[in-house]
Amino acid sequence: xxxxxxxxxxxxxxxxxxxxxxxxxxxxxxxxxxxxxxxxxxxxxxxxxxxxxxxxxxxxxxxxxxxxxxxxxxxxxxxxxxxxxxxxxxxxxxxxxxxxxxxxxxxxxxxxxxxxxxxxxxxxxxxxxxxxxxxxxxxxxxxxxxxxxxxxxxxxxxxxxxxxxxxxxxxxxxxxxxxxxxxxxxxxxxxxxxxxxxxxxxxxxxxxxxxxxxxxxxxxxxxxxxxxxxxxxxxxxxxx
Numbered sequence: 001x002x003x004x005x006x007x008x009x010x011x012x013x014x015x016x017x018x019x020x021x022x023x024x025x026x027x028x029x030x031x032x033x034x035x036x037x038x039x040x041x042x043x044x045x046x047x048x049x050x051x052x053x054x055x056x057x058x059x060x061x062x063x064x065x066x067x068x069x070x071x072x073x074x075x076x077x078x079x080x081x082x083x084x085x086x087x088x089x090x091x092x093x094x095x096x097x098x099x100x101x102x103x104x105x106x107x108x109x110x111x112x113x114x115x116x117x118x119x120x121x122x123x124x125x126x127x128x129x130x131x132x133x134x135x136x137x138x139x140x141x142x143x144x145x146x147x148x149x150x151x152x153x154x155x156x157x158x159x160x161x162x163x164x165x166x167x168x169x170x171x172x173x174x175x176x177x178x179x180x181x182x183x184x185x186x187x188x189x190x191x192x193x194x195x196x197x198x199x200x201x202x203x204x205x206x207x208x209x210x211x212x213x214x215x216x217x218x219x220x221x222x223x224x225x226x227x228x229x230x231x232x233x234x235x236x237x238x239x240x
Contacts, residue, residue, distance in 0.1 A: 162175060170204075
């Protein structure tokens with residue numbers, strides 16, 4: 001029995017042809033031909049069972065046979081806000097694994113001690129799409145461009161808001177325990193700082209804006225590990 005083939009097509013319901021990169025993979029790697037079955041995913045919660053109607057040199061057209069709405073395995077909206085590391089491969093690793101686990105939104109943060117001041121998200125989008133397909137996730141997380149710490153914390157933000165840090169002089173609550181007692185459908189926003197941590201002034205500013213000071217456990221974590229841990233905790237606390 002052949003394994004089902006999944007392709008990411010953002011507007012699958014209103015299209016009849018795979019995007020060029022997906023088409024090239026379907027034709028050159030998987031060698032699909034007319035009549036073959038495949039599954040499309042729109043990244044917004046729906047799978048589509050489809051058949052190939054045309055397999056040309058660079059074009060793969062399809063016809064939808066069945067619409068398959070999916071159910072998210074967690075409630076609410078999990079938003080990870082993180083200061084990226086200097087070495088991009090570490091953030092790419094985190095993004096791939098967090099996507100496999102499942103979350104909703106990612107924003108990059110520029111802080112006082114940030115090692116990276118600019119982000120190109122094109123490659124990250126591709127990594128995320130690949131992770132979505134391999135893990136069969138019906139929803140693709142949204143990636144936002146980098147924003148300054150001050151601008152982000154001053155924005156209106158619904159739901160529960162948290163900032164993770166290592167400053168011993170500030171009391172912290174456990175993220176997992178706190179998310180568990182919040183309404184399940186509530187949004188969760190989690191701020192993760194750079195390897196130099198948030199400055200004390202940044203933590204106090206966030207707390208003044210309604211962010212809860214949190215810990216992710218007793219271990220001191222690298223930025224990308226902390227980001228993955230935060231997503232995992234929130235996802236488990238909100239799992240259906």
